[in-house]
Amino acid sequence: MESLTPAWVVMGxxxxxxxxxxxxxxxxxxxxxxxxxDFVSIGLAGGLCGILEQPWLTAAALAALTAMLVIxxxxxxQRTGITTELAAVVTFLLCVxxxxxxxxxxxxxxxxxxxxxALFLDAREPLxxxxxxxxxxxxxxxxxxxxxxxxxxxxxxxDRDFGPYRGFNPxxxxxxxxxxxxxxxxxxxxxxFLGPRRSLALTAVVGGIGSSTASTLAFARLAAAQPESExxxxxxxxxxxxxxxxxxAAILWLAGGSLLANVWPLLALMTAAGLLWTWRLxxxxxxxxxxxxxxxxxxPLRLVAAIKFGLLFAAVRFLARAADAVYGSSGxxxxxxxxxxxxxxxxxxxxxxxxxxxxxxxxxxxAAILLALAANALVKTALAWHAxxxxxxxxxxxxFALMFSAALAWLAAQA
Numbered sequence: 181m182e183s184l185t186p187a188w189v190v191m192g193x194x195x196x197x198x199x200x201x202x203x204x205x206x207x208x209x210x211x212x213x214x215x216x217x218d219f220v221s222i223g224l225a226g227g228l229c230g231i232l233e234q235p236w237l238t239a240a241a242l243a244a245l246t247a248m249l250v251i252x253x254x255x256x257x258q259r260t261g262i263t264t265e266l267a268a269v270v271t272f273l274l275c276v277x278x279x280x281x282x283x284x285x286x287x288x289x290x291x292x293x294x295x296x297x298a299l300f301l302d303a304r305e306p307l308x309x310x311x312x313x314x315x316x317x318x319x320x321x322x323x324x325x326x327x328x329x330x331x332x333x334x335x336x337x338x339d340r341d342f343g344p345y346r347g348f349n350p351x352x353x354x355x356x357x358x359x360x361x362x363x364x365x366x367x368x369x370x371x372x373f374l375g376p377r378r379s380l381a382l383t384a385v386v387g388g389i390g391s392s393t394a395s396t397l398a399f400a401r402l403a404a405a406q407p408e409s410e411x412x413x414x415x416x417x418x419x420x421x422x423x424x425x426x427x428x429a430a431i432l433w434l435a436g437g438s439l440l441a442n443v444w445p446l447l448a449l450m451t452a453a454g455l456l457w458t459w460r461l462x463x464x465x466x467x468x469x470x471x472x473x474x475x476x477x478x479x480p481l482r483l484v485a486a487i488k489f490g491l492l493f494a495a496v497r498f499l500a501r502a503a504d505a506v507y508g509s510s511g512x513x514x515x516x517x518x519x520x521x522x523x524x525x526x527x528x529x530x531x532x533x534x535x536x537x538x539x540x541x542x543x544x545x546x547a548a549i550l551l552a553l554a555a556n557a558l559v560k561t562a563l564a565w566h567a568x569x570x571x572x573x574x575x576x577x578x579x580f581a582l583m584f585s586a587a588l589a590w591l592a593a594q595a
Contacts (some may be wrong), residue, residue, distance in 0.1 A: 186246060189228050194275040195286050197294045198223020201271045204298045205264055206366055210322070220270055226272040230279020231448040245272055255443055267301060326365060330358055349497030356529055357490035384416040388423025395420035396560045397577065400567035415461045417564065418579040421557070422454035424524075425583075428549070431528050437536030442546055449590050450583040492526050516548035517555045525554035546591075 202219030387395030565573035
């Protein structure tokens with residue numbers, strides 16, 4: 181009886197796979213095609229082939245299934261598309277995979293793929309609208325380029341350190357380029373699909389994900405153009421920079437290592453302080469209509485800009501390693517302050533790498549990240565002053581001061 185238990189479980193999983201796809205196909209009544217009973221039969225046939233583990237039987241069953249689908253299609257020439265026929269072949273193969281006893285992950289993987297398949301089959305109209313109406317040709321090509329950046333270029337780059345102080349690693353530099361492109365993609369498509377009429381807070385969050393520096397400058401320009409609504413643009417600028425704390429945490433997590441465990445209390449306190457200041461500055465509710473927030477993040481794949489960031493990251497990484505070798509921890513702090521004024525992401529990625537490689541202790545690593553953030557905050561405050569004047573910059577700078585005061589207070593309490 182015990183030897184039969186795995187077989188019953190496998191057949192139950194095959195039945196489940198056939199039911200999931202069959203119910204979805206049965207709900208589509210626009211065209212005549214295989215339905216629930218057909219897919220259950222296909223699933224059970226695949227499960228039996230998997231249990232018997234006879235390759236010739238599996239091949240013969242798949243050939244017979246394909247022949248029946250071809251005959252059925254010839255008898256219904258009015259049908260358009262071959263989605264159901266393809267789904268039937270995939271269902272059979274998924275059931276064979278679920279029943280393969282040599283693969284421990286076979287059944288969970290097969291069921292997971294089945295759920296994804298059913299979701300895509302059910303989303304026919306949204307996918308059609310996405311391909312035909314929502315996604316432009318330029319966005320499609322940009323997406324292909326982004327995928328090429330990840331799956332074509334990255335695998336061929338060596339994951340080794342080169343040059344003086346072993347400060348250049350092509351693989352890790354390109355990962356940083358992918359990270360920059362990915363953040364731009366996220367911000368761009370969030371804005372595109374959520375629409376321009378969403379709340380100002382949501383626009384600020386999306387802008388902070390894309391680029392807090394660009395967002396601060398954009399909101400400052402809007403405040404200069406609409407001085408009567410200056411307060412809401414100040415709130416948006418502060419909120420975009422509060423989002424930067426979550427972005428820093430995400431970069432530290434992606435960089436690996438345990439530095440995030442040392443930094444997250446500071447980021448949490450800075451986030452709380454920034455949100456408190458945003459709430460304090462919020463404009464009073466009024467009956468009039470608010471001006472439409474406008475924030476253009478531009479091309480979702482700014483590959484040239486991303487490569488520049490990558491080269492900056494490589495330069496900062498080299499300077500950080502050289503400073504660490506020549507001057508010790510104090511040199512890393514100096515390079516962090518200088519590099520953070522240009523781009524804080526490169527500094528954080530570099531510091532996380534040094535910490536992961538045991539080349540930088542936890543204390544100086546945390547100090548380097550705070551210095552980079554502080555230098556970046558000074559640059560953004562100066563940009564805000566230039567674009568919108570002293571009042572705007574004073575409120576944004578006060579938000580930065582409150583966030584860093586909370587972080588320093590926590591460090592002092594831990595000393």
